Each structure stands twice: as structure tokens, then as C-alpha cells.
Amino acid sequence: MNTLKLDMVQYDCPYIRTTREHDITFHTQHWDFNQADRTLETRLLAIGENPKELHGALETLTGYEMLQGYELLSRKQNTALIRSRIDETDAMQTIRDNDGYVTGPFVIRNGSEIWNVGFDRERLADDALSELDASNEFTVKGDDSVHIDDFFDILQNVESLGAMLRALQNLTDRERETLETAVEKGYFSTPRGATLDDVAGEFDISKMGASKNLRRSQRKVLRRIVRVMNDVEAQMELQDET
Numbered sequence: 750m751n752t753l754k755l756d757m758v759q760y761d762c763p764y765i766r767t768t769r770e771h772d773i774t775f776h777t778q779h780w781d782f783n784q785a786d787r788t789l790e791t792r793l794l795a796i797g798e799n800p801k802e803l804h805g806a807l808e809t810l811t812g813y814e815m816l817q818g819y820e821l822l823s824r825k826q827n828t829a830l831i832r833s834r835i836d837e838t839d840a841m842q843t844i845r846d847n848d849g850y851v852t853g854p855f856v857i858r859n860g861s862e863i864w865n866v867g868f869d870r871e872r873l874a875d876d877a878l879s880e881l882d883a884s885n886e887f888t889v890k891g892d893d894s895v896h897i898d899d900f901f902d903i904l905q906n907v908e909s910l911g912a913m914l915r916a917l918q919n920l921t922d923r924e925r926e927t928l929e930t931a932v933e934k935g936y937f938s939t940p941r942g943a944t945l946d947d948v949a950g951e952f953d954i955s956k957m958g959a960s961k962n963l964r965r966s967q968r969k970v971l972r973r974i975v976r977v978m979n980d981v982e983a984q985m986e987l988q989d990e991t
Contacts, residue, residue, distance in 0.1 A: 756885050757885065780855075795831055
């Protein structure tokens, strides 16, 4: 299987056109292609730079002719979950005509879209890229062939990886923000790029408060990582015995 990560610019995609006008990012949560009317229904997480930017972006999105359906499912501050349906774009048709398929989520920001698509044969991937080059702008960010053994490794550990993701989701907003800030500022680097006081200052809390938030987040994440490591090791030992 040939998998491609493409940084794609589609001039007929309403999502991409919206990100050219507003500081917003779309992350796909679920998608379904309707063969009958050649439309793509997608659930998207929309994250604006701020609530005003999100509001303006959603208004802009609903004004495009390519948009055939729109529903705001939920909204909180600068984040919204939407369900929308758009006509098939030129690039989408090219991928499908060459037996391509989605292998990962789409991320749309700054006027372009990261696509993760796959092809069963290298020839099909080459044909698709050749056709895309005729009417679209894109950059190949990755070109990897997935070996069948790698594919099975992913499948066998899906449950463990899912458990780790759920552990991350169980972090409170403050725990997650504290951990992210500590990593970004270099608190865990050697030598350290920031002290605990620096981290606490980002949230205007005491050093003890920052320490508690950091310890809680580390405990939740590391506990799950260790379990995943043990699960993977046990799976590998079982394979060696067979």
C-alpha cells in the first residue's frame, strides 16, 4: 500500500477558501461520500483564533455555493463542531477515479489542506499525482509504502493506543495546559529552559499550584504509557513464541 501525505490547495473547496479569509483551522472528525449525488458529508472541529474569528469564518463558509448542507452541532468559545456537505471537488474526484482512499484525517488551515490518502498500487498513485498536477497545487509531504506487517502491528495495538488517547482526554483543561506550557518552555529540557516559577507565572498561580497540576498530568499520562508499553511487549513475546 502506498500512502501519501499531500499539502493540497483546492480553489473549489469552501473549507480551504474560508481559511484564506479567516484565522481558523478545520479538523475532520468523520466523513462519508455519497455516490448518488457526489457529495461529501463531513463532521468538522472548527477552531478559530478567537470567538469573533470563528463566528466570521462560519458565516463565510455558509455563503459558498459548493456548500450543500450545514448544521452547527455545538459551540464553545472559539471552538465549534459542525456537520456539513459539499459538492465533490476536482481533486477529490481525481483521487477517487484512481481508486484512492482516505487513510487519515484532513487538517485545513492557512489556505491549504493536509490529505492522507492511500493507493493499493504505486502506478495508481503516480497516475493520480499526474492528474492532480494538471489543475491543482500540491506538495508531497510524505511518500511511504506500508508493509503488511506494519499494518497488522497497528491493528493489534489499536486498543492500547486508544486507551492512551482516552487517558489524555481525561486531563483537565488546566492539567493539559500546564503540561503543554512546561514542554513548550523547556521545563523538561537539559539544561532546563524554564523553571517551575516560569510555568506558574503563565497561569498567575502559585509555584505549589503549578507543581500539583504538573504532577497530576504527568501521573495520568505516564501511568497509561507504561501500561501501553507492557501491552506491546506482551504482544511481541506472544508472537515470538508462535
